[in-house]
Amino acid sequence: MSYMTINNRRVTFTNERNVLSVIRKSGIDLPTFCYHSELSTYGACRMCVVEDDRGKIFASCSEVPRDGMVIYTNTPRLQHHRKMIIELLLAAHCRDCTTCAKNGVCTLQKLSRQLGITDVRFENNKKQLPKDMSSECVIRDPNKCILCGDCVRTCDEIQGLGILDFAFRGSKMQVTPAFNKDLAQTDCVGCGQCRAVCPTGAISIRQNVEPVWAALADKNIRVVAQIAPAVRVAVGDKFGIKKGENTLGRLVAALRRIGFDEVYDTNFGADLTVMEESKELVERLESGENLPLFTSCCPAWVKFCENRYPEFRKNISTCRSPQEMFGALLKEEARLNAEKDRQESRESRKTMVVSIMPCTAKKAEITRPEHFTDGEQNVDYVLTTTEITRMIQEAGIDLAQVQPEALDMPFGLSSGAGAIFGVTGGVTEAVLRRLAGSSRSEDLEEISFSGIRGVDGIKEAKVNLNGREVKIAVANGLGCAQELLEKMKAGEVHYDFVEVMACKRGCIAGGGQPVPIGPRTKKARLEGIYKIDSMAQIKLSNENPIVTTVYEGILKGKEHKLLHNEVN
Amino acid sequence: MLDQSYYDKTDEIIAEHGSDQASLIPIIQDIQTEYRYLPPELLNYVAGKLGINEAKAYSVATFYENFSFEPKGKYVIKVCDGTACHVRKSIPILERLYSELGLSEEKATTDDMLFTLETVSCLGACGLAPVMTVNDKVYPAMTPDAAAELIRELRGA
Ligand code: SF4
Ligand code: SF4
Ligand code: SF4
Ligand code: FES
Ligand code: FES
Numbered sequence: 168m169s170y171m172t173i174n175n176r177r178v179t180f181t182n183e184r185n186v187l188s189v190i191r192k193s194g195i196d197l198p199t200f201c202y203h204s205e206l207s208t209y210g211a212c213r214m215c216v217v218e219d220d221r222g223k224i225f226a227s228c229s230e231v232p233r234d235g236m237v238i239y240t241n242t243p244r245l246q247h248h249r250k251m252i253i254e255l256l257l258a259a260h261c262r263d264c265t266t267c268a269k270n271g272v273c274t275l276q277k278l279s280r281q282l283g284i285t286d287v288r289f290e291n292n293k294k295q296l297p298k299d300m301s302s303e304c305v306i307r308d309p310n311k312c313i314l315c316g317d318c319v320r321t322c323d324e325i326q327g328l329g330i331l332d333f334a335f336r337g338s339k340m341q342v343t344p345a346f347n348k349d350l351a352q353t354d355c356v357g358c359g360q361c362r363a364v365c366p367t368g369a370i371s372i373r374q375n376v377e378p379v380w381a382a383l384a385d386k387n388i389r390v391v392a393q394i395a396p397a398v399r400v401a402v403g404d405k406f407g408i409k410k411g412e413n414t415l416g417r418l419v420a421a422l423r424r425i426g427f428d429e430v431y432d433t434n435f436g437a438d439l440t441v442m443e444e445s446k447e448l449v450e451r452l453e454s455g456e457n458l459p460l461f462t463s464c465c466p467a468w469v470k471f472c473e474n475r476y477p478e479f480r481k482n483i484s485t486c487r488s489p490q491e492m493f494g495a496l497l498k499e500e501a502r503l504n505a506e507k508d509r510q511e512s513r514e515s516r517k518t519m520v521v522s523i524m525p526c527t528a529k530k531a532e533i534t535r536p537e538h539f540t541d542g543e544q545n546v547d548y549v550l551t552t553t554e555i556t557r558m559i560q561e562a563g564i565d566l567a568q569v570q571p572e573a574l575d576m577p578f579g580l581s582s583g584a585g586a587i588f589g590v591t592g593g594v595t596e597a598v599l600r601r602l603a604g605s606s607r608s609e610d611l612e613e614i615s616f617s618g619i620r621g622v623d624g625i626k627e628a629k630v631n632l633n634g635r636e637v638k639i640a641v642a643n644g645l646g647c648a649q650e651l652l653e654k655m656k657a658g659e660v661h662y663d664f665v666e667v668m669a670c671k672r673g674c675i676a677g678g679g680q681p682v683p684i685g686p687r688t689k690k691a692r693l694e695g696i697y698k699i700d701s702m703a704q705i706k707l708s709n710e711n712p713i714v715t716t717v718y719e720g721i722l723k724g725k726e727h728k729l730l731h732n733e734v735n
Numbered sequence: 736m737l738d739q740s741y742y743d744k745t746d747e748i749i750a751e752h753g754s755d756q757a758s759l760i761p762i763i764q765d766i767q768t769e770y771r772y773l774p775p776e777l778l779n780y781v782a783g784k785l786g787i788n789e790a791k792a793y794s795v796a797t798f799y800e801n802f803s804f805e806p807k808g809k810y811v812i813k814v815c816d817g818t819a820c821h822v823r824k825s826i827p828i829l830e831r832l833y834s835e836l837g838l839s840e841e842k843a844t845t846d847d848m849l850f851t852l853e854t855v856s857c858l859g860a861c862g863l864a865p866v867m868t869v870n871d872k873v874y875p876a877m878t879p880d881a882a883a884e885l886i887r888e889l890r891g892a
Binding site: 353 | 788
């Protein structure tokens with residue numbers, strides 16, 4: 168163990184990557200724009216500068232810690248330096264904070280306040296550039312970009328896509344897709360990971376709040392909500408609720424107060440997905456066709472596969488995603504009820520399904536042609552956790568003060584297997600539980616310890632199903648999916664089942680979740696999800712009595728129509 | 736859509752330099768020399784062959800100002816707007832040329848593909864300011880009238 172002196176205090180360190188990490192570990196929150204522990208070090212923003220005992224100023228993110236170092240993090244020179252940087256950034260920045268999507272969570276705004284910037288001495292002579300509104304998932308506003316490169320490295324290093332990069336140089340420098348194309352013209356999959364790291368309003372979530380407010384106010388529309396697994400461990404973030412705590416009950420209550428007519432749980436949809444996907448796996452194992460089976464619940468992954476690995480398109484499960492299965496079911500029920508109303512000459516209300524999701528890519532999933540049933544869209548709007556947070560705040564509700572309420576029936580029950588869809592490895596674990604068919608705790612443990620849990624990029628496991636060894640891989644993040652597919656293409660590896668979630672660690676770190684999503688937040692959300700599972704009375708999707716009821720009732724004979732993609 | 740011959744030529748150029756990622760710049764340089772511009776389709780094509788993201792390739796190509804994605808005219812006119820030329824009134828020359836050629840900041844090349852008009856910052860001939868060049872031939876101490884006259888000559892030529 169070595170030590171250094173930070174602001175006259177002795178601090179020990181071991182294998183920290185850089186001086187910045189040592190400083191942060193010691194409890195000092197040094198400001199940064201361009202440093203993320205999971206990305207390569209860029210060292211461009213110069214916010215993280217520190218001074219050593221000889222008066223040398225250097226960027227702490229790019230310096231390896233050395234034994235006996237003496238550094239200061241807040242000298243007058245450094246204060247002056249940081250202020251100057253903020254002023255320069257603000258000078259070339261579109262400063263309409265009041266109407267900005269990141270108002271209140273913007274790092275540039277926060278640091279200007281922290282450093283007491285009251286005036287910008289430089290003139291803004293930047294030409295205003297058009298916003299890119301082409302994507303259904305994220306919006307790019309280049310006028311708010313501070314060129315930190317965080318999105319560039321995230322899309323390239325973590326997601327393996329490289330949609331965004333720097334272009335031009337000097338005062339003309341921009342971060343943009345090749346040839347200034349609109350995102351919709353690129354291979355962008357809408358995962359929103361660039362938005363999750365962007366410190367400013369330069370990349371933000373495409374908002375669908377307005378039409379939902381309008382529907383909530385309309386007495387002729389029955390607005391039904393479904394809440395995705397990963398939302399409940401994140402929606403408390405902006406209300407001072409402990410990170411990772413399950414706030415489902417409070418969220419249900421809040422949604423009722425803002426006018427939703429019924430509130431359900433996408434975990435129930437996930438239970439249906441488990442039923443269908445395990446059936447599909449068994450069928451493919453028997454026929455030996457189109458193996459491995461790829462999961463289909465992450466739309467960013469589906470799009471990635473279509474764009475970059477079309478030869479594997481047929482491996483993707485025909486199952487609709489949990490939100491789509493549930494949406495199709497709700498709409499089918501509404502159609503049947505409307506039919507009954509018509510026969511008995513009663514008025515009936517139109518049903519609108521709104522999904523509350525951690526995900527920006529889900530916004531694009533709902534408009535794909537295969538997610539219509541009988542010509543009707545299964546899910547009408549997707550609101551991200553971030554948007555629903557805004558709506559709750561707008562309604563003047565403090566989530567922390569709300570008394571939890573129960574979900575609506577008849578779809579208000581779900582299993583622990585449905586809950587873990589929110590984390591990497593969760594879909595696999597849920598399917599394996601169903602196929603193993605046992606809820607004995609030893610058997611459940613055997614599955615959870617098979618190697619599919621955890622935060623590694625690529626996880627592999629072998630399980631025995633009815634005497635046959637089934638080979639499984641779990642890709643955690645699109646970059647790792649790419650690595651895996653390349654190996655499969657080269658014939659180096661063979662699997663029977665492959666789960667991919669586009670976002671590293673799964674939907675808990677989705678592109679629509681409240682930011683910042685640092686390592687501690689991720690950990691808390693992950694633990695939160697597993698806790699929901701361990702507290703769940705029902706662990707297996709097939710043991711959910713409502714699942715049995717719908718299969719014997721409304722779904723009977725329509726499993727394929729409602730739960731699988733019509734176009735494939 | 737570019738003609739197949741463009742891709743064949745590009746394949747030749749790639750073969751000459753090898754398809755390491757480090758060959759990107761020499762390859763696109765040669766393409767630009769060949770066609771007097773860098774067709775966007777070919778940049779993407781090269782990026783694909785070298786296993787580089789399109790956005791990254793675009794990043795490299797835009798970093799160097801001499802790459803142009805637009806086909807250029809037969810005569811490439813550069814008007815210097817460096818400090819020395821600017822104070823010696825290079826802007827009126829530029830404006831005269833814009834109106835003479837029907838061009839603007841957004842439209843750099845005439846429809847007949849005869850002229851491309853660009854500005855540069857300092858041609859390194861400040862003593863001769865204001866300066867312009869046509870296909871790298873230097874014209875010192877220009878005036879708007881002299882520039883217009885030069886255009887007429889070139890048109891006639
Ligand atoms: S949404 Fe995802 S794929 Fe698209 S630019 Fe952002 S990180 Fe890249
Ligand atoms: S868009 Fe955001 S993350 Fe990307 S470079 Fe600009 S400020 Fe940084
Ligand atoms: S991992 Fe989850 S949050 Fe991320 S893109 Fe896929 S479905 Fe959306
Ligand atoms: S965080 Fe160190 S230079 Fe940006
Ligand atoms: S400023 Fe024009 S040549 Fe130097």
